[in-house]
Amino acid sequence: MTSQDQMAPKRPYLKLEEMILNMGPQHPATHGVLRLVLHLNGEMIVKVDPVLGYLHRGLEKLAENRTYYQFLAMLSRLDYLANIFMEWPLVRCIEGLMEIEVPRRAEYLRIIVAELNRITSHQMALGDFMLNLGAGTPMFWVFRDRERIVDLLELLTGQRMMYNYMRVGGVRYDIPEGFEAECRSFLAGFPAKIDEYEKLITDNEIFLARTLGVGIIERDEAIDYGLTGPNLRASGVSWDLRKDDAYSAYNDFDFGIPIGKHGDCFDRYKCRVEEMRQSLRIIEQALDNLPEGPVNVKLPPMLRPPAGEKYRAVEGPRGEWGNFLVSNGGLRPYRLKMRDPNFVAISTLPRILPGYKIADMIAIGGSMDFMLGGADR
Amino acid sequence: MALAITMAVIFASGVVFPYSMRRLWGFVGDRHGPNRVGPLGLLQPFADFIKLVTKEDITPTKANRWVFLLAPVIGFATPILIQAVIPYSETYTIANLNVGLLYIAAVSAFGVLGILLAGWSANNKYTLVGGLRAGAQMISYEIPLLLTLIIVAMLADSMSLNDVVVQQADVWYIVIQPMAFIIFLVAGVAELNRTPFDLPEAESELVGGYMTEYGGIRFALFAGLMEWGNVTVWGLTTATLFLGGWRGPFLSGPIWLLLKAVIMGLIIIWFFATFPRLQVDQLMAFAWKILIPISILNLGVTGLFIVLWPDNYLLPTAIFSWGATLVFIGVFTFVVKKILLGKRLGMHKSMDYEPWMLRKPAEPIPTRRQVGP
Numbered sequence: 001m002t003s004q005d006q007m008a009p010k011r012p013y014l015k016l017e018e019m020i021l022n023m024g025p026q027h028p029a030t031h032g033v034l035r036l037v038l039h040l041n042g043e044m045i046v047k048v049d050p051v052l053g054y055l056h057r058g059l060e061k062l063a064e065n066r067t068y069y070q071f072l073a074m075l076s077r078l079d080y081l082a083n084i085f086m087e088w089p090l091v092r093c094i095e096g097l098m099e100i101e102v103p104r105r106a107e108y109l110r111i112i113v114a115e116l117n118r119i120t121s122h123q124m125a126l127g128d129f130m131l132n133l134g135a136g137t138p139m140f141w142v143f144r145d146r147e148r149i150v151d152l153l154e155l156l157t158g159q160r161m162m163y164n165y166m167r168v169g170g171v172r173y174d175i176p177e178g179f180e181a182e183c184r185s186f187l188a189g190f191p192a193k194i195d196e197y198e199k200l201i202t203d204n205e206i207f208l209a210r211t212l213g214v215g216i217i218e219r220d221e222a223i224d225y226g227l228t229g230p231n232l233r234a235s236g237v238s239w240d241l242r243k244d245d246a247y248s249a250y251n252d253f254d255f256g257i258p259i260g261k262h263g264d265c266f267d268r269y270k271c272r273v274e275e276m277r278q279s280l281r282i283i284e285q286a287l288d289n290l291p292e293g294p295v296n297v298k299l300p301p302m303l304r305p306p307a308g309e310k311y312r313a314v315e316g317p318r319g320e321w322g323n324f325l326v327s328n329g330g331l332r333p334y335r336l337k338m339r340d341p342n343f344v345a346i347s348t349l350p351r352i353l354p355g356y357k358i359a360d361m362i363a364i365g366g367s368m369d370f371m372l373g374g375a376d377r
Numbered sequence: 378m379a380l381a382i383t384m385a386v387i388f389a390s391g392v393v394f395p396y397s398m399r400r401l402w403g404f405v406g407d408r409h410g411p412n413r414v415g416p417l418g419l420l421q422p423f424a425d426f427i428k429l430v431t432k433e434d435i436t437p438t439k440a441n442r443w444v445f446l447l448a449p450v451i452g453f454a455t456p457i458l459i460q461a462v463i464p465y466s467e468t469y470t471i472a473n474l475n476v477g478l479l480y481i482a483a484v485s486a487f488g489v490l491g492i493l494l495a496g497w498s499a500n501n502k503y504t505l506v507g508g509l510r511a512g513a514q515m516i517s518y519e520i521p522l523l524l525t526l527i528i529v530a531m532l533a534d535s536m537s538l539n540d541v542v543v544q545q546a547d548v549w550y551i552v553i554q555p556m557a558f559i560i561f562l563v564a565g566v567a568e569l570n571r572t573p574f575d576l577p578e579a580e581s582e583l584v585g586g587y588m589t590e591y592g593g594i595r596f597a598l599f600a601g602l603m604e605w606g607n608v609t610v611w612g613l614t615t616a617t618l619f620l621g622g623w624r625g626p627f628l629s630g631p632i633w634l635l636l637k638a639v640i641m642g643l644i645i646i647w648f649f650a651t652f653p654r655l656q657v658d659q660l661m662a663f664a665w666k667i668l669i670p671i672s673i674l675n676l677g678v679t680g681l682f683i684v685l686w687p688d689n690y691l692l693p694t695a696i697f698s699w700g701a702t703l704v705f706i707g708v709f710t711f712v713v714k715k716i717l718l719g720k721r722l723g724m725h726k727s728m729d730y731e732p733w734m735l736r737k738p739a740e741p742i743p744t745r746r747q748v749g750p
Contacts, residue, residue, distance in 0.1 A: 021502050021503075027584065028580055028581050028584060029581040043506065043657055130653060131581060132581045133581075133653035133654055134572060134573070134579060134581060134652075134653045134654025135572075135651070135652060135654070136402070136650075137402070137405055137406050137650050137651065139406075140406030140407060140408060141406065141407065144406075144407045144408075200651070204652065204653065205709065205710075205713050205714060206573050206652055206653050206654070206655055208713075208714060209655070209656070209713075210653060210655070210656060210659075357656065357657060358506070358583075359576070359582055359654075359656040362581055362582050
């Protein structure tokens with residue numbers, strides 16, 4: 001008999017026990033197929049075990065059996081809301097190994113597509129977050145405006161979702177006729193839409209009560225966990241690969257990086273909204289200064305990068321998406337490792353969630369904006 | 378006759394409100410809403426009803442079978458019962474009780490039973506949490522609701538709903554007691570489990586709350602008839618207590634009454650399209666720390682005025698109530714946000730880094746590691 005048993009009353013009038021709630025993989029608010037095993041004391045979370053892998057497709061292994069061109073087409077299926085950012089690091093890895101100089105115009109086109117895609121991704125994050133908090137209307141507003149961006153991307157890449165636009169040494173297509181006018185009219189109208197979202201959401205007292213001071217990730221903790229993207233910047237860390245790595249042609253543009261202060265749900269939300277505005281600035285400058293020239297370089301039909309290894313990362317809407325490519329000089333990658341921000345965001349949940357209620361868990365999950373397609377790979 | 382009228386009103390609310398909710402929410406979200414079945418999609422609720430009725434009636438294996446089957450019926454009975462005392466015109470009330478207000482208070486407390494039983498009997502964790510949330514929430518918000526009922530009874534000097542409407546011949550009670558009306562509105566929305574107080578069925582947290590395991594006709598009873606029937610009955614009660622009941626120019630009494638009830642229902646739909654959801658502890662804090670003290674204050678001051686000036690207490694009551702309403706709204710638009718922001722500052726440990734900033738490209742970039750050349 002332990003001392004704890006002796007301390008307990010002989011006949012407890014109320015039997016208290018921890019409830020284990022298996023939330024997911026089919027659940028409205030788990031962003032795909034995340035399964036969270038929650039240990040609950042009433043509505044209070046005591047312990048969380050995230051269980052991943054329900055969307056595992058083994059893409060890292062598939063890469064080893066395919067040529068580079070074949071594999072590029074599969075990459076969009078990873079994080080299906082930020083497809084362009086999935087293709088970019090691998091292309092950069094190969095370019096780095098083969099020492100290919102990408103034409104200036106191609107870099108600008110890449111940035112235009114990427115920033116458009118970043119806006120769509122942040123829009124979805126916003127809509128999902130609000131849906132998690134119980135407000136359905138922002139989701140529809142977001143989809144209404146997302147449709148225009150998706151149309152723009154379709155004009156440019158030929159696809160609405162799985163773009164397959166990046167090529168080693170450039171991009172697939174030059175901009176089509178009419179794209180610039182369409183894009184400029186979108187750029188003129190979209191800031192008003194962002195203000196509209198903010199008018200509906202940011203000033204709402206219920207929204208503030210649900211998000212202010214909820215799910216705080218301290219600055220040091222965020223760095224220790226390896227969080228990246230808006231989740232990290234909301235905690236007050238100024239780290240953005242577009243500035244710190246200045247890859248592609250990002251040095252040419254004048255744009256700001258929104259930094260949060262408290263690292264709570266509200267700051268993560270606000271960072272995303274501000275990033276949408278900054279992305280608009282980048283697109284506008286890119287359209288203004290679009291250089292003339294080719295959009296691709298001539299390459300052999302079969303790529304054989306020289307033996308070696310390369311790590312390249314891009315700043316995606318959810319954080320640093322990086323690929324580590326090991327080549328042995330053959331037709332196929334010897335090994336490809338993908339560094340994924342969603343996995344990191346999910347791995348912080350067991351640390352943050354205990355002590356919060358179920359409703360807070362939903363809010364925190366929504367504000368972290370993780371995407372299981374990327375985390376499970 | 379009486380039963381036919383009550384059933385007709387409840388079933389009509391199960392048709393009118395789901396359609397108008399989806400349609401109006403569609404307009405708010407810049408889309409069409411249902412517009413395919415029948416003209417303007419008006420037959421959509423009937424199509425949904427046929428679909429639900431023809432579905433298989435499933436009882437989960439481990440559910441407590443009889444309680445599970447009985448719970449929707451109990452829930453459905455509440456709006457029908459309350460409706461019996463609502464006066465439809467000068468002469469027609471289904472049951473003209475002289476303690477109508479007391480009857481409403483008693484029967485509305487009955488509604489929580491169906492939801493609690495549904496949540497408990499299904500033997501599912503989501504329904505259990507949903508049912509218990511509903512129990513806590515509805516019992517808490519019953520109190521401000523009752524306190525406002527007492528104010529109305531004091532103003533009308535009667536507990537009969539007929540007398541309440543007769544007393545509003547000159548001026549509606551919403552003009553004399555806007556504070557009581559606002560409390561009744563907020564507590565009513567909470568009592569009905571509607572957004573922003575829809576925690577018991579919070580679909581993003583608890584899948585379907587206490588309704589998770591129900592399907593087919595029993596789901597229709599719960600989600601269509603009970604919920605929207607409650608909204609209608611609450612609208613009818615609000616119209617009777619504060620908006621002059623069946624009074625109104627040109628049209629006949631019942632039409633005015635139902636019109637006012639539908640307008641109250643549309644306000645709920647408007648809330649639904651605008652607000653996110655509160656959280657359990659905030660919900661309870663709002664009831665016990667804000668609504669109930671305000672109700673008690675309102676009740677006490679109104680009673681004091683009635684004792685002080687038994688002949689003409691309406692004017693001072695109105696002045697006080699309008700003042701209280703303005704203060705209440707002012708507090709909610711300015712002070713609450715400040716409190717929330719201040720609380721966040723207090724919660725935070727390290728404050729040594731800069732607030733909101735946009736990093737300029739000209740500034741030196743702090744680099745901790747190198748990614749690529």
